[in-house]
Amino acid sequence: MYSPFVLSLWVATWASLTALAVGTLIAWLLVKVAFRGKWIVEGLVMAPLVLPPTLLGYYLLSFLGQRGIGPWIEEVFGFRIVFSPSGAVIAAAVAALPLIVQTVQVSLAAIPPEIEEAGRLDGCAPWVMFRRIYLPLIWRGLLAGGVLGFLRALGDFGATLMVAGNIPGRTQTMTMAIYDAVQANDISRASQLAIVLTSIGFGLLFFVIRLRQNSEPG
């Protein structure tokens, strides 16, 4: 049994870390690699930002559930993704992905080409390039993207509800606990949860805004 607070933090942490890893790769691809049909990839990645969360949840449920690859995953890995915390992580990660890609994309695009050029001319190995040139320039973007993704994952309701259900102690995150508390007319519990979520939300949001201001030149 986990409280909605612990579950929410757990889900949002893993979702944002996963989405940050994948999102950075995709952002790299979109900024640094020239290929045709880039707009299709970009569209697919941005889709969770504009598609209704319930639609996203429906697709994920169909794909990961008993009508999709669910039985296969159970056979091979021995567990069920839907209606489990891992299902909540996947739903939240997909929802968080666009925000992360967008943020990291901006940082990557802002790297002055001369610096990259210099590194390359000096014969830096890819790992050294990454550590000495890219990382110092984009860590703020990565951090900001990760935090925004975390917030988006923390706040997800529709997609998570459809993929992971609303099982107390197992998949009931804070957003769902609020929904439940309101339905049960338990206004004091709803307000408590609301205060916690609001504080985390604003706190981290202000942090990201400051982070961005500090990264501006001058």
Add this chain to the structure above:
Amino acid sequence: MISNLLKSLAVLGPSLGILMLLSACLAPASQASSPAVLTVAAAADLQFAFQEIGDLFEQETDQEVTFVFGSSGQLAQQIEDGAPFDLFASANISFVTSLAQKKLVLPESVQLYARGRIVLAVNRLSGIEATTLPDLLSPQIKHIAITNPAHAPYGAAAKEALIAAGVWEAIQPRIVYGENVRQTLQYIQNGDAEAGIISLSVADVPEITWTLIDQALHAPLDQALAVVTSSSQQDLALEFASFVNGPLGRPIMQKHGFIFPDEIVTAPVP
């Protein structure tokens, strides 16, 4: 051009794979929390009764119970999608028998455990007096809450009764749907809907007054339960089912307005 697209797919494909696998594999809680707790998916009309029964069951057996309340139709759909429930207590029998036909619940475990009633509920502070269904025609009532008849048995019964009373057409524009009977109750409790139709089992709250609706106006609300086939705790689930239907559970059910089928019959499953 094709090779470029392939190149991008070569990154995107594995990335999505990583996204799914990483997040799935790094989910210790998904395994850790599953045993020990008995998860009962229960129709929302059971909220008050089952919470009381659950507390008593925990006292008697030292076994933790978690309830997932929702509309019966939504819970049945979640079982089809593989939700990890141990027992399903529906607000009608048809969702249970249709799951039994698909072998998603154990056909031999299907049993009736209660018959429910619907009531006409009015928010106390609204100043409205409504004791019969035609009273709902009053223009003073801006919103009338019922549960979504598409997937909630108590909503379906409410709609049937309104049709039988000949007022459905007239009041339809003012109807608002709760997702389950608990939400419908909340709409009326809050006064967002001045009146509505809910189950007798949740009507005992200070904010509302209520009147029973004639049973003849709708099909009987015979509630059935069954053990979920994929449950790893089927014996425990059966134990809880017998508890609900036994000498400790029944008085609580009765207190919350449920009546019992004359004899517990195992539902015929083709």
